Amino acid sequence: MTKRGGLPPLQRPDATPRSPAGTTPAAGGLHGIALAVVLVGYALSIVDASIVNVALSSISDDLHGGPAALELVVSGYGLTYALGLVLGGRLGDAFGRRRLYAYGLAAFTVTSALCGLAPTIEFLVVARLLQGATAAMLVPQVLATIQAATEGRARARAIGLYGATAALGMVVGQILGGLLVSLDVAGMGWRSVFAINVPIGVAALLAVRRVPATRADAKPGFDPVGTVLFGVTMVCVLALVVAGPDLGWPLWLWSLLAVAAAGAVALARAERGLEARGGSPLLSPAVLSHPGMRRGLAAMVPFSAGFGAFLFVYALIAQGHFGLDGLESGGVLTPFAAAFFVVTLFTPRIAAALGSRIVTLGALVQATGLLLLALVIRVGWPHPSLALVLVGIGLYGVGAALTGPALFRTILADVPPAQAGMGSGVLVTSQQMATALGATVGGTLYLSLADWLSTGSAAVLVLVLLACCAATVLVISLKLPDPD
Secondary structure: OOOOOOOOOOOOOOOOOOOOOOEOOOOOOOOHHHHHHHHHHHHHHHHHHHOOHHHHHHHHHHHOOOHHHHHHHHHHHHHHHHHHHHHHHHHHHHHOHHHHHHHHHHHHHHHHHHHHOOOOHHHHHHHHHHHHHHHHHHHHHHHHHHHHHOOHHHHHHHHHHHHHHHHHHHHHHHHHHHHHHHHOHHHOHHHHHHHOHHHHHHHHHHOHHHOOOOOEOOOOOOOHHHHHHHHHHHHHHHHHHHHHHHHOOOHHHHHHHHHHHHHHHHHHHHHHHHHHOOOOOOOOHHHHOOHHHHHHHHHHHHHHHHHHHHHHHHHHHHHHHOOOOHHHHHHHOHHHHHHHHHHHHHHHHHHHHHOOHHHHHHHHHHHHHHHHHHHHHHHHOOOOOHHHHHHHHHHHHHHHHHHHHHHHHHHHOOOOHHHHHHHHHHHHHHHHHHHHHHHHHHHHHHHHHHHHOOHHHHHHHHHHHHHHHHHHHHHHHOOOOOOO
16 A cells, blocks of 8 residues: 655745644544535535426526527536636635635525526526536535545545535436426426525525634735636636537537647646746646646546436436436436445445555446446347346446545545645546536437437447446556555
């Protein structure tokens, strides 16, 4: 087992000496109600990325929104959310993670209410953009607080629950959205999918003082050049991912990749130069160069892309071919949710025994579940065995539970507590971008193959390709260092 320690936080030559931890100690740690409070905020942000999908038809009927506006209701949230994550993490390092979490959660609760009260489709689009920005303020503080306020088994358990929240939130969003719209609570219709955030957010805010207050001892400086270059790069990539399917992937849209590549190169040079001069870059090259961070992110991208593609393609098959509504298709994912939650309870012990090989095992189980689903669909199409489908989905959930939390720990293991916000912002941004890219590419590929081949053959090919994503994670995992 490889033993590693985090680097001390970067300092200016004239900086005041600091403790090795580089952050204000968190008395009492993070457990019980405090851990539940930060995970609730994270869960709300994840659920709201998918809960609105099943309500789009009702929103269109009520607010008379066209396809473009409805697309913005969905993608606008993800756009501002992904754009603000790294900056949100940096602000938490500078001004205090509990403070930024509380401000972000309060703003998220208010913007959720505005979404639910929206009188027009234009108002709803703007409210969703603001809601995504507020989520970006609160989400990085969750992992950063876990990193700064816990250690050892307590950190492994907290990150395991964080991983469970991430995966289950996407599934629960589809189930809960369908349930709320179907029940039409108090005659609210689609508005209830946003209104439900308000009492939950208020309850979490009332208990937010239980969360330990952590921050960097020395406030990091502002990096305007890095912030602008990072924003330009992200906007170009997100524009391609979000607008590509609707616009038919025109050549001019692909040119944004060149702009994004140039922005990324300029960003890397600017950040290295600023750090060499003793400054405080938005993205610290020294932290990002650690093997755990670098290789962990390399594994996180195919893992998250495969997960995003799986959920999206599954929804297309379940609702398009088998005619299930949002609630029913979400219900079929119950084995995934149940398996993920149960396995997550034991991942700290498994990780203690296997080290980084827990990722190898998880990727192997994921690939097995995907290949089983491909085989069941290939043999049984158009009426595959429901029992075997549920087994395959359950295996996929087991593999995801073994892989995801372990990658989170590996990526953050070398991040000093003083830069925990920056590290968590990078992690969540990579996860969010890869998930969105996977859903877009996976959905486009499936629909294209379905036009060329049969629907069943298209589903089988996509599942085999997703198994290749899991195999990629498996190969990378062989070089992963063991997290502390």
